Amino acid sequence: MSVDASIALLSWYAVDKRQLPWRAEPGETPDPYRIWLSEIMLQQTTVAAVRPYFDKFTSRWPSVEALAAAEDSEIMAAWAGLGYYARARNLVACARRVAGEHGGRFPDNEAELRKLPGIGRYTAAAIAAIAFGRRAVVVDANVERVVSRLFAVDAPLPGARERLYALTETITPETQSGDFAQAMMDLGSAICTPRAPDCGRCPLAPLCAARAAGTQAIYPVKAAKAPKPRRDGVAYWLEHDGHVRLVRRPAKGLLGGMLALPTDDAPAEAAWREAGSVDHVFTHFALTMRLLCAESDRRDPDGIWWPIARIGEAGLPTLFARLAARGSEWRNAA
């Protein structure tokens, strides 16, 4: 199975691979900076969502040194809307480590890559394989799905993760493991999809245990999820003379380091009025945030006051961009 699977998959990939802006064309040398950046952005995020951010980042900061020299606030604002903001904070920290301690060159092996901020087991393997041609076992959610079907793995995720890793190891080739990893991801994205795998087009079909049994739909088996806890919060839209009061959130914690509307404690004594609420789902909980709005007759000189007409340029994370849209509606209706 192992050699057959990798040969079949690599032959298919040579013809049918996706064109992605971070991928090297045949004959080109992969750029570790672009591969690292794309892998961080792609964590829990779709290719379609990542593309415009990748283009923006690489045209503005074309090298890891350029990114390392940027202001934190510029990078956080450029990341706004992509979500999972701890990634952006780690991105900055990692770029500075690579620029400052590694002479601007990413380490070329998994063990050293994993010492860098924001680079875990999957990302280290992906960079080592794709950027440096190392043999590495690269397992993301797409690969887990393909392998669970290929071998008809009945144990449920997340407990089955190590088993799926070990099985992926058995089919990872000695050479071209970067192409193999990308081929598995493409297969999972285009053919071995979650709901309706297109087995008739799959290069692994003759080897696939789930296909032989007609049980593709049950894999990967997943343990029942506990419902996400719900939380409630309050945000404040305080405006004065065409400006709205913003805060920079503490570096650590939810949406850390991002500009946002004030939350929890009112930023001033004022006649606060309800302006509805916004629901938002984070990784570990679901949040309903009420919005209270008011006009202030003065500005506190130490606060961040942002022009409301240019609120779209503040780089607010999605939750606060939606709340700000409500604040603007309140303002127009007032």
Ligand code: SF4
């Ligand atoms: S044959 Fe079907 S289920 Fe099996 S790996 Fe291919 S697409 Fe997935």
